[in-house]
Amino acid sequence: MAMSGTDPSRMREMNQLSVLWALRGTPPSTVTELSGRTGLSRPAADVLVQQLVTDGWAEVEEPGASSTVGRPARRYRFRATAGHVLGIDIGVHKILVMLCDLEGNLVQSLRRPADPQAGPDARLASVDQTIDDVLHKAGMAPADIWAVTIGVTGPVDENGRTIVSTPLPGWREADPIAHLRPRFTCPIRVENDCKLAAVAERWKGVAQDADDIVYLLAGLRTGAGLIIDGTLRRGHGGVAGEIGALKAVRWLNAPAHLSACPGVPSGAKPGDAAAWVFQAAREGDSAAKTAVQRYIRDLAVGVAALVLTLDPQIVVYGGGFSRSADLVLDPLRRELAKHCLRVPELRASTLSDESVALGALRLALDQVDTTLLGSRLAAPTAPQFS
Amino acid sequence: MAMSGTDPSRMREMNQLSVLWALRGTPPSTVTELSGRTGLSRPAADVLVQQLVTDGWAEVEEPGASSTVGRPARRYRFRATAGHVLGIDIGVHKILVMLCDLEGNLVQSLRRPADPQAGPDARLASVDQTIDDVLHKAGMAPADIWAVTIGVTGPVDENGRTIVSTPLPGWREADPIAHLRPRFTCPIRVENDCKLAAVAERWKGVAQDADDIVYLLAGLRTGAGLIIDGTLRRGHGGVAGEIGALKAVRWLNAPAHLSACPGVPSGAKPGDAAAWVFQAAREGDSAAKTAVQRYIRDLAVGVAALVLTLDPQIVVYGGGFSRSADLVLDPLRRELAKHCLRVPELRASTLSDESVALGALRLALDQVDTTLLGSRLAAPTAPQFS
Numbered sequence: 001m002a003m004s005g006t007d008p009s010r011m012r013e014m015n016q017l018s019v020l021w022a023l024r025g026t027p028p029s030t031v032t033e034l035s036g037r038t039g040l041s042r043p044a045a046d047v048l049v050q051q052l053v054t055d056g057w058a059e060v061e062e063p064g065a066s067s068t069v070g071r072p073a074r075r076y077r078f079r080a081t082a083g084h085v086l087g088i089d090i091g092v093h094k095i096l097v098m099l100c101d102l103e104g105n106l107v108q109s110l111r112r113p114a115d116p117q118a119g120p121d122a123r124l125a126s127v128d129q130t131i132d133d134v135l136h137k138a139g140m141a142p143a144d145i146w147a148v149t150i151g152v153t154g155p156v157d158e159n160g161r162t163i164v165s166t167p168l169p170g171w172r173e174a175d176p177i178a179h180l181r182p183r184f185t186c187p188i189r190v191e192n193d194c195k196l197a198a199v200a201e202r203w204k205g206v207a208q209d210a211d212d213i214v215y216l217l218a219g220l221r222t223g224a225g226l227i228i229d230g231t232l233r234r235g236h237g238g239v240a241g242e243i244g245a246l247k248a249v250r251w252l253n254a255p256a257h258l259s260a261c262p263g264v265p266s267g268a269k270p271g272d273a274a275a276w277v278f279q280a281a282r283e284g285d286s287a288a289k290t291a292v293q294r295y296i297r298d299l300a301v302g303v304a305a306l307v308l309t310l311d312p313q314i315v316v317y318g319g320g321f322s323r324s325a326d327l328v329l330d331p332l333r334r335e336l337a338k339h340c341l342r343v344p345e346l347r348a349s350t351l352s353d354e355s356v357a358l359g360a361l362r363l364a365l366d367q368v369d370t371t372l373l374g375s376r377l378a379a380p381t382a383p384q385f386s
Numbered sequence: 387m388a389m390s391g392t393d394p395s396r397m398r399e400m401n402q403l404s405v406l407w408a409l410r411g412t413p414p415s416t417v418t419e420l421s422g423r424t425g426l427s428r429p430a431a432d433v434l435v436q437q438l439v440t441d442g443w444a445e446v447e448e449p450g451a452s453s454t455v456g457r458p459a460r461r462y463r464f465r466a467t468a469g470h471v472l473g474i475d476i477g478v479h480k481i482l483v484m485l486c487d488l489e490g491n492l493v494q495s496l497r498r499p500a501d502p503q504a505g506p507d508a509r510l511a512s513v514d515q516t517i518d519d520v521l522h523k524a525g526m527a528p529a530d531i532w533a534v535t536i537g538v539t540g541p542v543d544e545n546g547r548t549i550v551s552t553p554l555p556g557w558r559e560a561d562p563i564a565h566l567r568p569r570f571t572c573p574i575r576v577e578n579d580c581k582l583a584a585v586a587e588r589w590k591g592v593a594q595d596a597d598d599i600v601y602l603l604a605g606l607r608t609g610a611g612l613i614i615d616g617t618l619r620r621g622h623g624g625v626a627g628e629i630g631a632l633k634a635v636r637w638l639n640a641p642a643h644l645s646a647c648p649g650v651p652s653g654a655k656p657g658d659a660a661a662w663v664f665q666a667a668r669e670g671d672s673a674a675k676t677a678v679q680r681y682i683r684d685l686a687v688g689v690a691a692l693v694l695t696l697d698p699q700i701v702v703y704g705g706g707f708s709r710s711a712d713l714v715l716d717p718l719r720r721e722l723a724k725h726c727l728r729v730p731e732l733r734a735s736t737l738s739d740e741s742v743a744l745g746a747l748r749l750a751l752d753q754v755d756t757t758l759l760g761s762r763l764a765a766p767t768a769p770q771f772s
Binding site for chain 2: 155164212226228229231233234235236237238239240241242243245246247248249250301304305306308309310311312313339340341342344
């Protein structure tokens with residue numbers, strides 16, 4: 001529609017943004033292509049893309065010495081390395097820090113085992129060290145990072161704190177944003193691990209084709225993350241997906257069927273015990289098969305509550321137990337058929353234990369898009385966040 | 387942004403639509419105001435609004451003989467009576483048909499009692515008769531109706547059929563769209579009653595300020611309709627909100643606590659029995675108080691499942707039992723506090739038993755907006771739907 005009455009510098013800024021968005025996520029483009037994609041005249045698109053190159057938002061793709069007849073048109077691409085973001089998974093057993101550029105290309109990834117008993121100070125010190133190592137390996141400083149997203153277990157409030165419940169010892173007192181704030185000028189956000197893993201499945205995992213996803217983080221604890229109409233469901237108070245808190249849906253005790261299985265090696269840690277039971281069931285051990293069956297039967301009640309509420313397209317079985325999805329998916333489908341009016345497609349996650357950090361990267365990139373690229377376009381070398 | 391390369395007639399059509407949208411839902415506007423709101427030049431806006439008047443989409447508001455100095459500018463308004471829609475509630479005990487104009491102003495509303503035992507032919511004959519009466523009273527013909535939405539109880543599939551379950555006798559065989567198709571050329575749609583009632587609460591009820599709503603249709607059956615991020619949640623197969631199907635959440639038997647209450651007059655119909663129990667509880671009868679308490683305790687498990695999944699802003703207690711919300715809301719809030727991480731605000735519906743038909747009107751209006759106003763703008767006298 002016509003846009004009269006807009007002040008010229010704002011108009012120019014909007015047109016520049018429009019060229020920038022036309023460059024993103026596409027193969028290198030000629031000025032003619034950019035003109036076609038934005039509706040701007042060719043000379044206007046040319047001026048604007050040159051300015052983007054000067055500012056560092058775009059770069060020229062030099063034409064290769066190919067067999068093309070005549071001089072090929074110059075092509076421009078979004079400069080994905082103009083900025084970078086961090087995705088951090090603060091888990092019970094590990095710290096995982098990932099760094100990617102503005103188009104989500106992974107630059108560095110580093111994991112460090114964590115002591116399950118470590119308190120928040122020790123855990124955050126380990127996070128600091130892992131971030132240092134990642135930045136060092138990437139040859140970057142904290143000022144090169146445009147957004148940080150952190151995943152933790154438990155319901156996260158609007159201040160990034162986990163004050164209701166979490167398996168991380170002492171973490172209800174922790175304030176990860178305040179801890180990292182002195183090092184980073186960029187936005188820092190904390191999100192629940194199940195929610196981030198759900199985001200990751202839609203971005204890089206088995207649910208890229210779906211807009212309505214129930215993601216299950218299945219392990220020694222069971223959690224859920226929801227994507228509704230393509231959007232992560234946080235909920236009005238940030239606690240959407242916490243169906244596991246309802247005793248009637250039996251998630252709280254479902255994994256206990258595995259650790260209570262006769263034959264589990266004495267002294268085995270709970271995670272090892274579960275892995276042992278799944279393997280024994282796979283090999284035909286009848287007590288183990290019964291234990292797995294009971295686990296699935298209880299798991300299914302909570303999944304059915306989510307499915308009956310949302311009627312999603314896909315349920316993704318992720319988390320540590322997804323390695324045993326071969327034993328779980330078919331019986332889970334049969335259990336759901338008993339409870340649900342419509343059984344959605346079930347898929348096993350393939351992102352292993354990187355899903356939380358990957359989802360954190362994706363949310364950090366979204367943050368950059370909305371706060372930086374969505375409003376005013378400055379040169380990318382010194383982004384100013386509030 | 388600039389729009390070059392668009393063909394002129396398409397451009398004119400888009401500008402005409404833009405003037406039309408600028409007229410809708412606003413007080414009568416001058417050409418200068420329309421120009422400001424659309425960004426079109428004043429002469430262009432003038433030509434376009436004149437065409438809208440000629441076509442019947444807009445009308446002139448004649449300036450009153452007021453004390454204004456000089457000749458006041460002419461004002462134009464959207465012609466809400468250019469078209470009308472029908473909202474129909476096909477219930478167990480009643481048929482309710484409502485007719486409103488394109489801005490949702492109610493023109494006619496007529497209800498007819500239904501025999502709970504009536505089969506689909508008799509029930510649809512009664513629907514026909516009620517539609518005839520409404521159209522007759524409004525002085526309209528079926529061709530004046532631009533969209534029809536029908537509400538029924540039970541999960542509705544994409545063909546408007548209720549083949550899984552419904553308390554309407556024989557209704558699983560009914561095909562209401564095929565039945566009405568010979569009379570109407572406009573789109574006809576069937577939707578679940580709980581979903582429509584949820585839409586009505588956000589449109590005209592107690593949830594107009596909210597985007598995240600769990601609506602409870604509480605009566606002899608308990609159902610739910612969900613509004614998420616301002617959008618009705620249908621679900622991938624149309625069965626979102628059907629949490630009541632899960633035995634573990636205890637909705638199936640919750641209302642039975644009321645009919646089983648000692649002291650209920652023998653031979654009372656279930657609805658009358660429930661009303662008797664609520665009234666007795668209000669008057670302090672201890673058996674009735676216990677029955678209400680048990681009802682609420684079971685109701686709360688299913689509500690908690692919805693709340694834990696979605697973390698909504700508001701829960702609306704609607705349906706027949708909402709007349710007794712004074713007895714239900716406080717204890718329900720206390721029960722939810724036992725189950726949920728965050729208890730949303732609870733509100734009682736005030737739409738009485740018109741909510742399903744009202745929600746049907748709203749969806750019919752949405753249908754008009756998307757199919758007719760959203761694409762190509764023809765004269766409103768003869769709308770052509772596919």
